[in-house]
Amino acid sequence: MVRNRCLWRSSGSLYPAFQKNYHRDKASVNSKDTEQPKQTNAVVTRFAPSPTGFLHIGGARTAMFNWLFARHHGGKALLRIEDTDKARSTQEAIDAILEGLDWLGLDWDDEPVFQSARADRHAEVAHQLLASGNAYKCFATSEELTAMREQQRAEKKPMRYDGRWRDRDPSEAPEGAPYAIRLKTETAGKVTIADKVQGDVSVQNSEIDDFILLRSDGSPTYMLAVVVDDHDMGVTHLIRGDDHLNNAFRQLALIRAMGWAEPVYAHIPLIHGNDGAKLSKRHGALGVDAYRDMGILPDAMFNYLLRLGWGHGDDEIISREQAIQWFALEGVGKSPSRFDTKKLQNLNGHYMRDADDAALVQLATPWIEKDLGRSLSDADSQLLGQAMPVLKSRAKNLIELADSSLFLFKKRPLVLDERAENLLDDDARTLLKSIHLALNDLDDWTLEATEEVIKAIAESAELGLGKLAQPMRAALTGSTSSPGIFDVLILLGKEESLGRLADQIEKT
RNA sequence: GGCCCCUUCGUCUAAGGGUUAGGACGCGGCCCUUUCACGGCUGAAAUACGGGUUCGAAUCCCGUAGGGGUCACCA
Numbered sequence: 001m002v003r004n005r006c007l008w009r010s011s012g013s014l015y016p017a018f019q020k021n022y023h024r025d026k027a028s029v030n031s032k033d034t035e036q037p038k039q040t041n042a043v044v045t046r047f048a049p050s051p052t053g054f055l056h057i058g059g060a061r062t063a064m065f066n067w068l069f070a071r072h073h074g075g076k077a078l079l080r081i082e083d084t085d086k087a088r089s090t091q092e093a094i095d096a097i098l099e100g101l102d103w104l105g106l107d108w109d110d111e112p113v114f115q116s117a118r119a120d121r122h123a124e125v126a127h128q129l130l131a132s133g134n135a136y137k138c139f140a141t142s143e144e145l146t147a148m149r150e151q152q153r154a155e156k157k158p159m160r161y162d163g164r165w166r167d168r169d170p171s172e173a174p175e176g177a178p179y180a181i182r183l184k185t186e187t188a189g190k191v192t193i194a195d196k197v198q199g200d201v202s203v204q205n206s207e208i209d210d211f212i213l214l215r216s217d218g219s220p221t222y223m224l225a226v227v228v229d230d231h232d233m234g235v236t237h238l239i240r241g242d243d244h245l246n247n248a249f250r251q252l253a254l255i256r257a258m259g260w261a262e263p264v265y266a267h268i269p270l271i272h273g274n275d276g277a278k279l280s281k282r283h284g285a286l287g288v289d290a291y292r293d294m295g296i297l298p299d300a301m302f303n304y305l306l307r308l309g310w311g312h313g314d315d316e317i318i319s320r321e322q323a324i325q326w327f328a329l330e331g332v333g334k335s336p337s338r339f340d341t342k343k344l345q346n347l348n349g350h351y352m353r354d355a356d357d358a359a360l361v362q363l364a365t366p367w368i369e370k371d372l373g374r375s376l377s378d379a380d381s382q383l384l385g386q387a388m389p390v391l392k393s394r395a396k397n398l399i400e401l402a403d404s405s406l407f408l409f410k411k412r413p414l415v416l417d418e419r420a421e422n423l424l425d426d427d428a429r430t431l432l433k434s435i436h437l438a439l440n441d442l443d444d445w446t447l448e449a450t451e452e453v454i455k456a457i458a459e460s461a462e463l464g465l466g467k468l469a470q471p472m473r474a475a476l477t478g479s480t481s482s483p484g485i486f487d488v489l490i491l492l493g494k495e496e497s498l499g500r501l502a503d504q505i506e507k508t
Numbered sequence: 509g510g511c512c513c514c515u516u517c518g519u520c521u522a523a524g525g526g527u528u529a530g531g532a533c534g535c536g537g538c539c540c541u542u543u544c545a546c547g548g549c550u551g552a553a554a555u556a557c558g559g560g561u562u563c564g565a566a567u568c569c570c571g572u573a574g575g576g577g578u579c580a581c582c583a
Contacts, residue, residue: 050583085583115583142581149580158510159579180581198513207511207579215581222583246512246578269514270577304520307532311521314531333521335514336576343520343533353546394545404544454542469542481544 043075044236047101047108048115048226050082051093054287055100057339058241058271061305065268066239067106068306068327078233079108083116084225100288103298105320113233115225122220125228125258126181126213134257135213138165138182139173160209178216185210185253193248196237196266196329203249211250223247227254235263239329242267266329269309269336291344295367295398297355300348309337317350349396357388360401367402372409383408387491390483407477408491413503420474428471429505431461435472436501445494447486454486475504 045066049059070077079101083089101108129135138161140148145161152159166184173179185208192202213224220228226247230238238248245267255262291301303318310333312318312326352360361384368384369375376384387408395401407414416424424432438453454472458465469485476488476497489497 048583052583082583088582138581140581145581153509156509160510201512203512209579212581217581219581221581226583241577242513243577247583249512267513272576274519307520309520314522316520316532333514337521338519340519340533346533349546396545458542465542467542473543479543483544485542 042234042236043070043073044078044234045070045075045239046078046080046230046233046235048080048082048229048240049097050085050088051090051097052085052088053093054096054289056286057288057305059097060100060104060288060301061271061308062239062241062268063101063106064104064302064305065266065310065327065332066237067108068323069237069239069266069329070109071324072327075236076109077106078110078235079112080229080233081112081114082222082225083114084119084220084222086116089116096287096289103288103292104302105298113229115229118225118229118232119220121232122225122228123214123218126220126224129183129213129257130181132257133184135181135183136166136210137170137173137179138210138212139170139177139179140164158207160207161211163210166210180212180216181214182210182212183250183254183257185250191249191252193252193265195245195248196264197269197332198242198245198267198334201245203246208249208253213254223250223254227251227258227260230263231255231258231260237266238263239266239268241270243270266332268332269334271308272336272338274338274340295400295402296344296348297351297363297398300344300351303351304344304347308339309333317347345396352392352395352397352401355392357385357392360388360392360398361385364398364402364405367399368405368409371402371406376409380409383491387483387487390487394483404482407479407482407488410478412496412499414475414478414500416474416478416504417480419480420478423470423474423480424504424507428474429507431457431463431468432471432475432501432505434461435468436498436505439489439494439501440498442494445490447490450489451486472501476500 047059047063047066049055049063055063067077069075081094081097083094126135130137148162148164149159161182165182170179186205188205190202190204191208192200195201211223212221214220248265248267252262288301292298299320302320302323306318306323306327307316310327310331312331315322315326318326361381364384365376365381384405387405391401391404395404434457435454438457439450442449442453454468455465458468461467470480472485473482473488474480476482476485476492482488483491492500
């Protein structure tokens with residue numbers, strides 16, 4: 001469980017559980033028979049974001065699917081921060097991602113692994129490959145390679161490393177020249193991946209060039225780092241965006257060169273914006289935090305993201321428990337889906353209505369306080385709690401909820417909005433006068449009693465209830481829409497209600 | 509451009525050889541109603557196109573078109 005972030009940020013040993021696993025392969029390689037039969041039921045997944053920005057929608061869904069798959073199988077869901085790109089990785093991004101995951105209610109087993117701390121192990125594997133003849137030193141300079149690609153492009157040939165150092169003797173290189181380590185990949189035949197989502201996908205080995213494992217400065221590339229980390233962490237199922245599908249073939253080549261167990265792959269389609277293109281900055285609010293700030297409930301987001309690209313018959317409202325029970329990779333669609341804010345809002349409305357009143361009071365309070373410019377007293381909070389049942393059924397998100405509650409806390413005399421002001425013409429004010437009179441005489445301030453009084457007036461004046469309710473609403477709430485008018489009366493109490501009515505009558 | 513993937517209402521999806529192609533969001537109408545919501549009923553709305561295979565195709569095969577992804581000493 002990842003709850004207290006300080007736990008690992010301030011800790012000196014970031015991945016204690018991990019270090020124990022460090023030499024596990026050597027042991028398990030030697031004991032083949034103990035390794036083989038058991039490995040089927042232990043599911044280990046991982047979510048591996050690179051901390052270069054907030055947790056975007058696509059990442060959130062990938063995280064969810066990994067989490068759900070692990071929980072469904074009673075396995076482990078691990079978290080790894082891919083922070084090897086020091087120039088782009090920031091602590092703010094790490095925090096934002098962890099917060100986003102936490103907000104969504106996703107917890108992780110073991111301590112998060114920071115990839116940057118594992119560079120030595122990555123290098124070790126690269127050198128192991130070098131020693132076994134599965135990799136070689138490449139002395140080509142960046143300039144040289146750029147030139148090579150330029151030429152390939154000019155000749156309209158595929159842009160790939162041409163293997164110029166593959167069979168050359170390192171002694172041909174200048175004395176002490178820096179070199180990168182490249183994987184010696186297969187040149188003939190093809191590889192096929194039995195992807196749980198995409199099905200069988202094959203690629204000719206000739207398409208896969210000898211990619212770099214270790215840079216000339218000794219740092220590992222992403223391709224090396226992922227494979228080594230996934231292996232060391234014991235990851236059995238790789239669920240990630242299908243933008244990694246092409247990488248999978250390279251990674252598989254590396255895995256096979258090391259003789260490691262091959263994971264099960266599941267490449268899920270990316271989420272697209274309204275225009276069908278890959279989600280990017282220009283699509284507007286994208287971080288999970290942005291939706292939190294829009295007053296979306298985590299459960300609604302969870303449900304929405306779950307149903308995006310995944311289905312379970314006609315089910316729409318799905319609880320976490322059901323999601324864990326039902327989730328299967330087979331249900332994931334193969335085509336990219338578009339993000340639909342309207343549906344999210346609708347789902348959020350469902351979860352608002354279902355939510356616990358006390359919880360909603362907590363969640364809405366910050367917005368209310370911001371609007372009011374003061375903090376809520378205990379009495380205010382209690383009033384809000386009383387009003388919650390009639391407020392929450394009308395709100396699609398926490399912002400609407402907060403807005404709709406403001407009339408409870410506003411000080412007299414109320415400032416009416418334009419529509420409410422227009423509604424209060426002379427006739428309406430005359431009506432308010434008789435309403436005020438009748439309510440003033442009422443001692444039994446209950447829903448039933450107030451309703452009886454108002455209905456009596458409506459009847460004697462031969463008017464519909466609406467003719468009375470709307471002016472009352474305007475005077476009592478300053479707006480033309482609110483909870484039921486008798487609810488409003490009761491929530492406000494007799495004194496406040498009469499005061500607000502009087503304020504508007506006196507204006508004439 | 510090379511390689512890989514995708515294609516059912518506007519959107520998310522169900523239907524894995526035989527259904528009036530179902531549900532949800534959104535949109536329209538009606539009902540409920542003191543406003544606004546909720547809710548109920550209801551309407552319009554889809555198998556990208558073209559060929560096969562088959563008694564029968566949204567479903568299997570081929571092609572076309574469109575869309576997406578990926579091609580770094582980034583991750």
